[in-house]
Amino acid sequence: MTASPHPPRPDHRAAAALCALLGSPEDLRQPGVREAAERARDLLRSGADADELASCYRALDTALRRNGDARGLVSESRGGTAPGITAHIKVAVCPGPTPCPRIERARDLLPAPYCAVNGTRMRKGRLGSAR
Structure with missing residues (x-):
């Protein structure tokens, strides 16, 4: 052997x-x-x-x-529930009534990026299978 x-x-x-x-x-x-x-x-x-x-x-x-x-x-x-492990990816998405397909990485300690189309900050969410 x-x-x-x-x-x-x-x-x-x-x-x-x-x-x-x-x-x-x-x-x-x-x-x-x-x-x-x-x-x-x-x-x-x-x-x-x-x-x-x-x-x-x-x-x-x-x-x-x-x-x-x-x-x-x-x-x-x-x-997935171990401390410090995130089971999802945080992203910033367009907040408008007809959202554009722009997706940015959302950092925890920073505000969401600015959306020039809708004139406001993007909203933070989770990256799902639909995106």
Whole structure:
């Protein structure tokens, strides 16, 4: 048996989901979940190898599902709620009654750009699938 030239990489999505789970006291109340989550956290902090982490993540996923959490560990709803992660893109769109297709990136700390057509600032919104 030969060793793989590329060692397995840790699952960053699972680490983000673990962070969100550890920040959710109601999810940690389920039997067996807190222990599995804390073990995964400790392995992650200690720099454990990817195989050991993957095994621990599977055990945590099983514990969550056994307790009725259909999302398991890694899902869009859990990973997307980690502090500092935004699940949407903020944009500035035309505020007029007949909006033009102009879309600008909306920065959090700056006001929306000026709309020369309607004579007012653009409004901030989320980039949806319709745009």
